Structure formats: structure tokens, C-alpha cells
Amino acid sequence: MDKLINDFSIGLFFWQSLVFLLLIFVLKKYAWKPILNAVNEREQSIEDALKAAEKARLEMESLQESNEAILKEAREERERILKEARDMKNKMIAEAKDAAATEADKAIVSAKAAIEAEKTAAIDELKNQAASLSIDVAEKILGQELSAENKQTAMIGKIIEDVKFN
Amino acid sequence: MISKFTALSAFVGFMFFSAPVAAQDHGHEDAHYEDAHQNDAHSNGANTVESHSSEDHHDTHDTHSEGHGHADFVPASDTEGRKAVVKETVKHHLADSYDFHIVGPVGFPLPVILIDNGLKIFSSAKFHHGESVATVDGEHYKIHHSKIYKTDAEGTMLLDEAGNHIKPLDFSITKNVFMIMFMAVFMFFLFRGVANTYKKSLVPSKAGRFLEPLIVLIRDEIAIPNIGEKHYKRYMSFLLTIFFFIWFLNLAGMTPLGVNVTGNIAVTVSLALMTFFITQFSGKKDYWMHIFWMPGVPVLLRPVLAVIELIGLVVKPFSLTIRLYANMLAGHVVIMSILGLIYIFASYTAAVPFTGLTLFLYVLELLVAALQAYIFTMLASLYFGAAVEEHDHH
Numbered sequence: 001m002d003k004l005i006n007d008f009s010i011g012l013f014f015w016q017s018l019v020f021l022l023l024i025f026v027l028k029k030y031a032w033k034p035i036l037n038a039v040n041e042r043e044q045s046i047e048d049a050l051k052a053a054e055k056a057r058l059e060m061e062s063l064q065e066s067n068e069a070i071l072k073e074a075r076e077e078r079e080r081i082l083k084e085a086r087d088m089k090n091k092m093i094a095e096a097k098d099a100a101a102t103e104a105d106k107a108i109v110s111a112k113a114a115i116e117a118e119k120t121a122a123i124d125e126l127k128n129q130a131a132s133l134s135i136d137v138a139e140k141i142l143g144q145e146l147s148a149e150n151k152q153t154a155m156i157g158k159i160i161e162d163v164k165f166n
Numbered sequence: 167m168i169s170k171f172t173a174l175s176a177f178v179g180f181m182f183f184s185a186p187v188a189a190q191d192h193g194h195e196d197a198h199y200e201d202a203h204q205n206d207a208h209s210n211g212a213n214t215v216e217s218h219s220s221e222d223h224h225d226t227h228d229t230h231s232e233g234h235g236h237a238d239f240v241p242a243s244d245t246e247g248r249k250a251v252v253k254e255t256v257k258h259h260l261a262d263s264y265d266f267h268i269v270g271p272v273g274f275p276l277p278v279i280l281i282d283n284g285l286k287i288f289s290s291a292k293f294h295h296g297e298s299v300a301t302v303d304g305e306h307y308k309i310h311h312s313k314i315y316k317t318d319a320e321g322t323m324l325l326d327e328a329g330n331h332i333k334p335l336d337f338s339i340t341k342n343v344f345m346i347m348f349m350a351v352f353m354f355f356l357f358r359g360v361a362n363t364y365k366k367s368l369v370p371s372k373a374g375r376f377l378e379p380l381i382v383l384i385r386d387e388i389a390i391p392n393i394g395e396k397h398y399k400r401y402m403s404f405l406l407t408i409f410f411f412i413w414f415l416n417l418a419g420m421t422p423l424g425v426n427v428t429g430n431i432a433v434t435v436s437l438a439l440m441t442f443f444i445t446q447f448s449g450k451k452d453y454w455m456h457i458f459w460m461p462g463v464p465v466l467l468r469p470v471l472a473v474i475e476l477i478g479l480v481v482k483p484f485s486l487t488i489r490l491y492a493n494m495l496a497g498h499v500v501i502m503s504i505l506g507l508i509y510i511f512a513s514y515t516a517a518v519p520f521t522g523l524t525l526f527l528y529v530l531e532l533l534v535a536a537l538q539a540y541i542f543t544m545l546a547s548l549y550f551g552a553a554v555e556e557h558d559h560h
Binding site for chain 1: 279313335336337338339340342343346347350353360361362368374381382402403404406407411430431433437439440
């Protein structure tokens, strides 16, 4: 202990304390603060970068998911449109067929009616012509043969019979 | 980096320790030049040369005042004499000094500052390496056992009324003070340089690559766990400064310059006292409660605990002081003593294992240098942590 006390030098103690305190303050200002700030800043930036990367990864994932959803939707849409188109086509064909059939029916009906009418007209015409022809014939016959009474009566009877058959 | 440094310092260390002995050998050399197996021994370290001289006639030799300022040539047969030389060398090496001695005659004087009937500032060159009396403004001073004493003109130490030798108040820039100042400047430029590299890029470069992990280590492994996220920032400057200061000075002590700053009690007392005062001034209510009126124990026990806690308060800085001082001092003493054994045994058989052992201890001391800095910083932060801790009261 005596030796320790004897070794103790006031001057050295004084200088050590003075220089060390100055060193603390000078280093604090010129070294430790800038160094620790830089280290903190770097750690912060690394952390931020990692977080940003994580965020980007998540975003990417969600983007991919939504892409897939969109793709799926598009596929469904396409399917739907195609189906609609097919349906439309079938419907149009069916409608066209229906319309055509109706038209054809109508044409047939009117053709039938026309034919009937023509036929009636033709029959009438024929009847008329037959009548006038008969009259003509009758006139002629009458003109020549009506001199004989029996012949007249036979003639008339024959004609009437013919007409009846018509 | 460390290993290169180790190897280099170890090498330089050997050269240094062998220097005074080598110098003596050279004085010897002229007389015994013809002696067998001398030449090769000189080339590799010189310590072992003495083996041949045991049966030599011992002429008188000049005093070699350079080197550590000790010793005439002591023959290898005189084991006791050589032990004394080693002891003196070790003692001299550990003590503070008024001039900065590097190697052989190379060195420079440092300013001596005394307060003795006014301020007296003069160069330590006036002492002529402690051999002569320095006369300044009519007062006479002499260095005795690495301390300055007041003497009369003839160099007889003066006594005060109580019969003690008179020592003037000494604020000299001694070798240790010089090293402290040098280290402060070195640290300033080193760490300011590191700080400046961050202006360019947040990625550390140059010395920062090596130092930044240490700074982060002190923050993440010492400060934050011991003091807590909330308060640790206030103490970072102190902890970082003290860690690097102690570590660098410990390492400087491993160089052959013989600086023994952290192995000096005045230095460690100063560091421990700062830690002590910072702790007390940052003590919160809880801290003082735990010292004077410990919650959670029977009331009768509380005064007893207060006494124990108060003793603990004083013991803490004391243990900080002694731990660092004793560790560093012991390391120096052990290394130099084992190197000294080579000189005492004076044989090849001793030189090889002791050189190896010294190298081993040297590497161990490099570890201790870092470890002691770490422990000091760790304990300081532990004390700060206790001071700012807030307990949830039950």
C-alpha cells in the first residue's frame, strides 16, 4: 500500500484526467457522434431496404394473384362470349328456318288459293264457252233442223242430257 | 493485421531488451576477440554471448550510461549481480521517466514543470539522464528513483521539519504524460479519419473496417445490454473513449518503448474516479434507494445493507483501479523477468526455451491488453446501468 501511494504521481494524475476529459469531448464531437450516426443511418437504411424488398415481394405476389384472376376472368369472358355467339347463331338459324317455313307455307296457301281461283275461273269460262258453243250449235241446228218437229225435240233432249252430265 | 503487429513488436522487443547487454558485450569484444564461438552469437541476439566469459578475467569496464542507465558489466558467474541488474532494469522500465528514451543513445528530453516557489519549467536535459543536479532559478533538483527531489548545490537531498525528503509539486510532462498526449492526438486523428470516411459512403473503409466492428461491439454487447436502450446513448462517448484509450495504451506498453501508462496507478485511479463520478451523478432515485434503504428486505436489515452498499460504492472504483493497474504491471514484470532469465542463466539451453516462453507470454499479453480494456469498459457500463436502472415497484 505504501508503495502504491508512493507510486502515485499527482502530476500524472492531473495530466491524465485533463487530457482524457478533453479527449472525450473532442472525440465525442469529431468522431463518436458522426460514426455512430453513420452506423445508425446505415442500419436504418438496411432495415428500410429489407422492408421495402419484403413489401415489393408481397406486392409482386398480390400482383401475380390479381394477374391470374384477370386471366381467369378473361378466359371465362371468352367462354361466355363464344357460348353467346354460338347460341345466337343457333337462334338465328332456327329463326330463319321458322321464317322460311312460314313464308313457304304462306306461298303454298296462296298458290293453292290462286290455283283454286284459276280453276274455278277456268271452269266458269269453260261452262260459259260450252253454253255459248251450245247456243251456237243449237242455233245452227235450230236453223237447219227445226223444220222437223221430232228432230227438234230429240235434239233438245239430247242437249239437256249432256248439260246435266256436266 | 494483429499477427503482423505482434511479430514485428516481438522482434523489436527482443532487439530492445538485448540492447544494453549487447552494448556491454561490445565493450568486451576488443579484449576477447579471439575467443571461440563468439562471432555467431553476436549476430543473433547477443544475450547468450556471455556464456564464454565465465572464466574470463574481469577487467574494469566503462559505465554504460546509455541503455537503461544501469550497470557495469556483470560477469555471468555472478548470478546475484545479474539478478540485481535484471531487477533494476525491470524497475526502471516500469517507472515513469523525465526523458523519452527510445534505444541506445537515441531519445529526447521532455519538459519538467515544477511548482516550487512559483512555476519552474525547464528541459529534463538539465538532469543529464538523472546523473546531475539541475539548477533552476537558484533552486537545485535531482532525480532519485524516478522522482524529483529538492537538493542543495552538491546534490544532497533536503529534508523538511518532519525529516522527509522534500519533493516539489511536479506537473512535468513525463514519458507517461507524453504518451497520454500522444495517444490522445493519435486517437483524435484516427477516429476523426474514420468519421470522415462516412461522409463519402456509409460503408466503412480503411481503418474503419477494423474499428467499426469494435465500436458496434461496444454499443451492442456492452452498452445496450448493461445500460439499456433508453439511456445508453449518453454514455457511449465515455465508453468508446475509455475502451480505445486503455486498449491502445496497453498495446503501446507492448512496444519496446517501455511505456507503462496503464500499469501506472495514477492513470488507473483517474480513469476509475471518472467512472465513479459519472455513476454517482447519473444515479436515479432507485439507485440511491437501493443503497440507503433497500426495498424488499426487513426494515431492521436495511441500515446494515446500507453500510455494505456504501462500502461497495467505494470498492468499485478501487477494484477498477487495481485490476487494470495490476494486470498491466504484472504482464510487464513477467515478460521482462523471463527475458532477464536468459541473461542470468547465460546459456543457449536457457535462451531457446525462455525466448519461446516470452513469445508465448507476449501473445498472451496482447490478449490481456484487449481483455482489460474490455473488462474496464464492461464494468463501467455495468455501474452506469445500475445507476440509471428503474425498477418496477412491487
